[in-house]
Amino acid sequence: MFNATTDKRVAVFLADGMEEIEALTVVDLLFRAGIPCETVSISNTNVVASSHEVSIVCDREIDDTRFHFDDYDMLVLPGGMPGTTNLGECDTLTDQVCQFVADGKQVAAICAAPTILAKLGLLDGRRATCFPDLQNVLAENGAQVLQDQVVVDGNIITSKGMGTAIPFGLAIVAHYLGQDVADELAAKIVYTA
Secondary structure: OOOOOOOOOEEEEEOOOOOHHHHHHHHHHHHHHOOOEEEEEOOOOOEEEOOOOOEEEOOEEOOOOOOOHHHOOEEEEOOOOOHHHHHHOOHHHHHHHHHHHHOOOEEEEEOOOHHHHHHOOOOOOOEEOOOHHHHHHHHHOOOEEOOOOEEEEOOEEEEOOHHHHHHHHHHHHHHHHOHHHHHHHHHHOOOOO
């Protein structure tokens, strides 16, 4: 049973070819922490196929007239290929990601997805990380690339990949509920860094 601990809301955007662990780990951890979270398909269907052909039924569709970006406090972009490419080609999403960053609202991206932020010019002069093979994209777009599992720079959280999905999700929990709550959750799921 879901017990909300905050009125802040998170949207996790899913595209065909995304990495399901990076998306669903965040959803799972936010649910456990009581942070309202919804999955949003960028396709014209609520069913998205991951890069490993796992079908995921999303809560919402980005083009649904009942979907409003203003209802959310954070946008989360999972990686995976070609999921990252598909997310990056969704103008509705990228326009809103830029607006969120400009407005000081939260954006989080993991694995290949931080390259979307880099190509939009959102990481210029910021500390960030991403999947190791793609770190050149961040550097070429002005980011200070770090090797940490998760990097928080102002209102942007970035992370390296599937293996860092738990600390990525915990960083989002810590942002909204504090590090103590994130540490308690880590202990409950038997996660050790």
